[in-house]
Amino acid sequence: MRRVTLRDVAAEAGVSPATASRALQGSALVSEETLTQVREAARRLDYHPNAAAQSLRSARTGTIGVIVPDIRNPFFAEIAHGAERAAREHGLSTLLTNAEDDPVQQRQYIDLLASRRIDGLLLAPQGATADATLLRRTGLPVVFVDRVLDGFEAPSVTSDNEGGILRAVETLAAHGHTRIGYLSGPLSTSTGLQRHHAFLTARERLGLNADPSLIGFGNFQERSGDAIATQMLQEGHPTALLASDSLMTLGALRAMRRLRLRAGRDLAMIGYDDFETFELTTPPITCVIQQPERMGQLGIDLLWSLLCGTTPESIQLPVTFVSRESVCDAPHTHLREELS
Amino acid sequence: MRRVTLRDVAAEAGVSPATASRALQGSALVSEETLTQVREAARRLDYHPNAAAQSLRSARTGTIGVIVPDIRNPFFAEIAHGAERAAREHGLSTLLTNAEDDPVQQRQYIDLLASRRIDGLLLAPQGATADATLLRRTGLPVVFVDRVLDGFEAPSVTSDNEGGILRAVETLAAHGHTRIGYLSGPLSTSTGLQRHHAFLTARERLGLNADPSLIGFGNFQERSGDAIATQMLQEGHPTALLASDSLMTLGALRAMRRLRLRAGRDLAMIGYDDFETFELTTPPITCVIQQPERMGQLGIDLLWSLLCGTTPESIQLPVTFVSRESVCDAPHTHLREELS
DNA sequence: TTGTAAGCGTTATCAC
DNA sequence: GTGATAACGCTTACAA
DSSP states (O other), rough: OOOOOHHHHHHHTTTOHHHHHHHTTOOTSOOOOHHHHHHHHHHHTOOOOOOOHHHHHOOOEEEEHHHHHHHSHHHHHHHHHHHHHHHHHOOOOOEEOOOOOOHHHHHHHHHHHHTTTOOOOEEOOOSSSHHHHHHHHOOOOOOESSOOOTTTOOOOEEHHHHHHHHHHHHHHHHHTTOOOOEOOOOOTSSSHHHHHHHHHHHHTTTTOOOOGGGGOOSSSSSHHHHHHHHHHHHTOOOOOOSSSSHHHHHHHHHHHHHOOOOBBBBBBEEEEEETTTTTTBBBBEEEEEOOOOHHHHHHHHHHHHTTTTOOOOOOOEEEEEESOOOOOOOOOHHHHHHHH | OOOOOHHHHHHHHTTTTTHHHHHHHHHHTHHHHHHHHHHHHHHHTTOOHHHHHHHHHHHHOOOOEEEEEEESHHHHHHHHHHHHHHHTTTTTTEEEEOOOTTHHHHHHHHHHHHHTOOSSSEOOSSSSSHHHHHHHHHHOOOOSSSSSSOOHHHHEEEOHHHHHHHHHHHHHHHTOOOEEEEEETTTTHHHHHHHHHHHHHHHHHTTTTOOOOGGEOOSSSSHHHHHHHHHHHHHHHHHHEEEESSHHHHHHHHHHTTOOBBTTTTTTEEEEEEEETTBBBBSSEEEEEOOOHHHHHHHHHHHHHHHTOOOOOEEEEEOOOOOOOOOOOOOOHHHHHHHO
16 A cells, blocks of 8 residues: 655646645645645545655654653643643644653653654653753753753743642641651652752741651652551651652552541641542542643743744742641640640 | 764764664674774764654654543553553554544544554544544554444454443342443443443343433543533432443542432442542442553554554453442332331 | 665755 | 755665
C-alpha cells in the first residue's frame, strides 16, 4: 500500500507539486479555483502530508514535548490534560512522556524529544544540576511546570508551596497540635524542598515540637506515605499528620486504617493536593488544593510566548485551603478544656 | 544556534557522513577505531540525530500512537502507562493523545498520527462505523485496547465485561436485591454495550425486576453518574446500585452522600473498576476490578507482533471481584427474616 | 572497511 | 498565479 504523496495530489489536480503545497497551506497566492481542486484531490486520495518531510524542510514540527514525572499521579494527569488542551488551541500537538520518577528516563526523554525536533518543552523536572547542563545543550525553549530545576533559567508556572504548607501548619496549631508529623517529598524536587522548608519555618515560628522523628522523607508515592506514616505513628507520637502530596496522603490514610486510627478523631490529618475521593472518605479529608489543569494550560501559554519571541514572566498560582472534617483538636486540648 | 548535523560529526571525526551514519547505528561493517572516533565526535558536539530526516529516509519512526478517550480517568492513565512501559522495552516511543470522549477529536488525532507516520496505533476507540472507514484508509497497523470498533477487524485486548457484570448482579441477587439500578455507559462504546447487554441478560435470567427506570445511561464520567443516581434513587426505588465504571461509581457515591444514603446500610453498591480510594471510603466499595496496566502492556505486545508480520490472537483478560463492605442485604430480606 | 551519490516528501526561491 | 528547482538531514546501494 504505497503512501499518497503531494505529487499524487498534484497530478490528480493537474497542477505542480509547488502549487499543491501552496494550496493545502491556504496560501493567498493561489486562485480560488485551483485551491478547491487541490483540496478535492487531496480528499479523494485521502492524502496525509508527511510530517517528517514537512518538518525536515520547515525546521518546525508544531509539536510540544511534555515530560511529567508520573502520569498515574492524578495531579500530573491534570497538568498533562491542561497542557494538551492549550496546545491544541494554539494549533500545536503534544508529545507526552512519563519519566516515572527516574532521572535517567527523564534524560532519555529529553534526548528523544530533542531528536524529534519538538518546538518546545514543558517540563516538570526532577534531578540535579547535571540535567540543567543537558537541557541547556539541547537549545530547546523550555518552560517549567510545578517544579523548577536549579541552574537552569526558564519561565515557570508553580504554585504557592510556602503558603500552602504554612496554612496547613497554622490550622493544625490552632487546633492545639504541637506534635505534627510531616510526610515530606524528596528534597531533590523543588516542591519537596520548598514545602519541607516551609514546614520547618512554620513549625519554628509557631513554637511547635521539633522532634526529628516527626519528619519522614518519601518519594511522593503512595507506598512511601504508608511506610512513613506507619513508622511515625508508632514511634513519633504525632497528634496530627501533614502529607505533602495526594499519593502520600493516600498512603498515610491506608496506614491509619491498618492501625485502626481514624482521622478527625484519633488524629488530625491534612493532605496536599485533592483527590477525587478525599471528599468521600470518612471523614472527608481537609487539604491544600492546587490547580494542576490550569498549571498545564498556563505552562503552554508561556511556552507559546517564548516561541513567539517574547520572554514571559513566571507565574505562581495561589493554593486553596479546603476545610473538611479530618482535623480534630489535639488530645491535650480536650484535657485542658476538661480541667478548666 | 545552528543544529549539529551528521555532516558535522563526520567532519569532526574525519570520516564521511555515510561512515558516521553506519557507526552511530552500530553497523558491523565499521572498524572498531572509527566507531569510537565517531561516537566521541557525536558526544563532543552533542549531536542529536534529526528524527524527521531519519524517518523520511527509512519510512519508520519507531513511534507508536496511543489514543485514549480520557487520560484523567485513572483506568486509561493506567493503560497509557502500561503501553508506554512495554513500548520502551521494544525500543519504541509513544505518542499519547487524549480524545476527550469526542469522536471528532479522535478523528483529528488519527489524522495527526497518520501524518506523523507512526508505525502503529493502539486505540481505545469510540464512535461509529464511519470511523472504521477512516481508520482503514490510514493503512495503519491497529490494535484495540479495552474497547473495539465495529466494522474494523483488528487484534484486541479486552476484558471480560459479561463475566464482570454477571458476577456483580449475581452477588446482589444473592443478597436479596430484586430492584437493581444500573448506571450504564454509552452504548456507542463496545464496553458500554457489552455491559449493558450482560446486565439485561443477568437480570432476566435471575428473574429480577425489569422496571425501565432502573437503568440510566451516562457517559462514563462522574457527573453523569451523579445525575443518574440522583434521579434513580428518587424515582426508581432501587435497593442496590451497580455502576459501569469508576467515575460513574464516584458520581453515584457523591449523589448518595447528598441524599444522606449510606452504601452498605441503606443501599447496596457495586462499582466497576477500582479507584485508589474505594478501599478507604466508608464503607469500602465492593467492585469488579480490571487490569488496565496489563491491558496497555499486552496491547503493545500485540502491536509489536503485528509489526513483525504475524497476526496475533486477541486477548480477553479475566476480571476480579473484590468483596468489600458496600453490599448489604435488601430491606425485604430483613423483613422476611424477622417474620420467620 | 570506507566513500560517493541518489533520493525520501516537502517547502521556499526563483523565474515566468 | 504557477511551475521548475534546490535544498532540508539522513540512509543505503553501489563503487572503490
